[in-house]
Amino acid sequence: MKAIVASQPGGPEVLRLTDRERPEPGPGEVLIAVAAAGVNRPDIMQRSGALPAPPGVTDVLGLEVCGTVIALGEGVESPAPGATVMALLNGGGYAEYAIASAALCLPVPEGISPTEAAVLPEGLFTLWHNLFERGRLAPGETVLIHGGASGIGTLGIQLAQAVGAQVITTAGGAEKCARLEAMGARAIDYRKGPHAAPVLELTGGRGVEVVLDITGGEALAQNLDCLAPEGRHVSLSFMAGPQAQVDLSKVMRKGLWLTSSTLRPKPAHEKARLARAVTRHLLPLLGPGKVAPVLSRSFPLAEAAQAHRWLEGGENFGKVALDVAALPD
Incomplete structure (x- = not known):
């Protein structure tokens, strides 16, 4: 698969589109074919070296995605293969395929596009x-x-x-x-x-x-x-x-x-609790004519460096996304 990593700590220019092995879901996990990924300040901090990825977490950037579930790990019954989900990740979102905890996958509200959904989980x-x-x-x-x-x-x-x-x-x-x-x-x-x-x-x-x-x-x-x-x-x-x-x-x-508080280091059971609360309390508020993500701009995955420059320069009004589905064959 194609994925974005930082070749070394530094500015946006260190981001590289590279080839990686497609990951396999472990127990409690799902494999997502990524349609779009959100770009966030913690991604910039990881790229610069100010906030390295936690031990054992992939060096592929990206904390939130939307896409289609294509494989289940051991013990997972939901979401089902073929389901469109938006998910909070520990990392790995800037790629064609990403691993997510099944407990952190949320249904996409009706009327919200995949690119819009990709910029919702972290927020x-x-x-x-x-x-x-x-x-x-x-x-x-x-x-x-x-x-x-x-x-x-x-x-x-x-x-x-x-x-x-x-x-x-x-x-x-x-x-x-x-x-x-x-x-x-x-x-x-x-x-x-x-x-x-x-x-x-x-x-x-x-x-x-x-x-x-x-x-x-x-x-x-x-x-x-x-x-x-x-x-x-x-x-x-x-x-x-x-x-x-x-x-x-x-x-x-x-x-x-x-x-x-800070979200990324929280233990899995606490993130799962938050996912249940978000599903119950916030997802019903989302949709056309209700609360909707404000999408500033979407960049192709290969232009992740430009996306980081846009966000760091304060050009955005709302969220920035990477359109992974736009990758050429």
Whole structure:
């Protein structure tokens, strides 16, 4: 099969289309003929060497796919061969064939294309666990979602609205902010200055109940300023750096909660639990006229390097995908 690997740690230019043996599913696993794969920030971090693949995991990049199940490992009864699924992977998605845990395969919602479905699993698992479980976002509350134009951001905005929450978001530039406003969010252009004062103004001085943060660094202090009493701060990433000063007096005075998680290292049983919760709570919200992935651009598998450049350059509004089915014979 054809697959994308990084020849060495580095920039997008180190990505290579190479030949690999087609994998075989082990116990509890399925083999998927990949139609499309999602491109995510952890892929970029793995390629650069900042976040290597866990021990024993393939060096083929890619954490989410959509495709057709063509073989079952021992003990697997569902999904059946021939089923179209979207799946969360430990790695290996940038390839013509990928191995997935049967427990992490989700049915594709009606009206969602394979390319759209391929960019959903990572976001669905991440948002369910962080926004709804750890963040406990409830109807009538307001959430601040940083990086609203990202794949996680555009999906998170829609899911929050679908459960009856109000959304404030940040993005860079007037064009992206206008598109986010058209989605029903209140958008703040972070290029114009700190966000805490605008958030407090939009909430009548109360602040937001939940912050979903990808920034880290110095932004944490602003996030604490604009959290309401008993507010929950959930960290997904730290694009501005992992170190931050925390005013504990403010945390104590307002009764704030600071939490975080990362998906890839979670044990198999925990990911399976999340898959069941996503299937029950989030999949019914997806489909035409409901919540749908925002697809920024799709690249052929052989152009994975260009896909990484596009994502790293901040050109995207929504998710980026690789169209594996477009490979020439």
